[in-house]
Amino acid sequence: MQQQQSDFPGWRDLPRNVWAVSITSFFTDISSEMIINILPLFLNNVLGIRINIIGLIEGVAEATASILKLFSGWLSDKIRQRKWLAVIGYGISAISKPFFYYAGSWGVVAGVRWADRVGKGVRTAPRDALVADSVNECQRGLAFGLHRAADTGGAVVGIILALVVVWMAQAGNVQLSRDTFQKVVLISLVPAFIAVVALAILAQDVPVIKQRQLPKFAFRGLGKQFVIFMIIVSIFDLGNSSDAFLVLRAQDRGASVLGVLGMLVIFNLVYTLASIPFGALSDWVGRRKIIAGGWLLYAFVYMGFAMAGQTWHIWILYALYGLYYGLTYGTSKALVADIVPAELHGTAYGTYNAVLGILDLPASLI
Numbered sequence: 001m002q003q004q005q006s007d008f009p010g011w012r013d014l015p016r017n018v019w020a021v022s023i024t025s026f027f028t029d030i031s032s033e034m035i036i037n038i039l040p041l042f043l044n045n046v047l048g049i050r051i052n053i054i055g056l057i058e059g060v061a062e063a064t065a066s067i068l069k070l071f072s073g074w075l076s077d078k079i080r081q082r083k084w085l086a087v088i089g090y091g092i093s094a095i096s097k098p099f100f101y102y103a104g105s106w107g108v109v110a111g112v113r114w115a116d117r118v119g120k121g122v123r124t125a126p127r128d129a130l131v132a133d134s135v136n137e138c139q140r141g142l143a144f145g146l147h148r149a150a151d152t153g154g155a156v157v158g159i160i161l162a163l164v165v166v167w168m169a170q171a172g173n174v175q176l177s178r179d180t181f182q183k184v185v186l187i188s189l190v191p192a193f194i195a196v197v198a199l200a201i202l203a204q205d206v207p208v209i210k211q212r213q214l215p216k217f218a219f220r221g222l223g224k225q226f227v228i229f230m231i232i233v234s235i236f237d238l239g240n241s242s243d244a245f246l247v248l249r250a251q252d253r254g255a256s257v258l259g260v261l262g263m264l265v266i267f268n269l270v271y272t273l274a275s276i277p278f279g280a281l282s283d284w285v286g287r288r289k290i291i292a293g294g295w296l297l298y299a300f301v302y303m304g305f306a307m308a309g310q311t312w313h314i315w316i317l318y319a320l321y322g323l324y325y326g327l328t329y330g331t332s333k334a335l336v337a338d339i340v341p342a343e344l345h346g347t348a349y350g351t352y353n354a355v356l357g358i359l360d361l362p363a364s365l366i
Helices: 002-005 017-038 039-046 051-076 084-104 106-134 136-171 179-200 222-237 244-252 257-285 285-305 311-339 342-365
Strands: none
Touching: 017 084, 017 136, 017 179, 039 051, 039 106, 039 179, 039 222, 039 244, 051 084, 051 244, 051 342, 084 106, 084 342, 106 136, 106 342, 136 222, 136 285, 179 244, 222 311, 222 342, 244 257, 244 311, 257 285, 285 311
């Protein structure tokens, strides 16, 4: 019995790379979430940009990141390097952020935002591969769980820091000012560069033994179930929209900048707390039921945003929106693994990410 218990590693048994990547993601998300959640308000309140342009910026940014993820993992195999490709990706994002400070038009904001997402697209697959290569099979759940917790924890801290800066700079003002936005940008640079340095110093590359094929955007061989699932997901994704619109909706219903940031804290907390239990529940009752329940909740939430007449309605809807994410985000990825043979998982996830990435653009404009 004692030997069996020792087979299950604990936190202290996780290798250095897992902690390095987790620390990097924690600080990166502090920086990113400080800016990204008030960026729609800056575009609308300060620059006077229309909602459809905001949707264009976000749609192209997310599509760029999703498509680049297809190739960055393959490249890390090809050059047999995980760490430095990930460092370059984090570095691109960090170097792009100071230019938000000088943004005076939506074109500049779009350029900086797209550069930031290029960094994300470059780093994500090599970073995940670095974690996977650094642990054995019985540590993977714990390793990726720690990374996810650090990532989401950084998001919560980042939003709270932005909230504090806004509260000190302009208190209960409904609209965001340029000066406040610039203060947030300057402070966000500190964790952004700490993240890059942490990964460069703490992480160690591991040998890459196998090389994957050049990633393919294809449905052939993935099976009828996958094709049907992608058709359904694609239709649903076209009905989705950028979360930036919800931020503007909250402000339209009387929420101050502080109120909007508070709503986003609630959203991230509910999302974090719901992900693990509903992921586990999908193992028992089936993925499809959980996903269908999440999609029904999504329809209810968006109908609620359309009908909301009071600020407190938006608070409740944001909490429910976090629940929707907790129900569906991880469960959908688990379903892909269920319906596609193991040897085709790479192609399946590449196709899945590419399709949803490409659809992010029209979904944000419709």
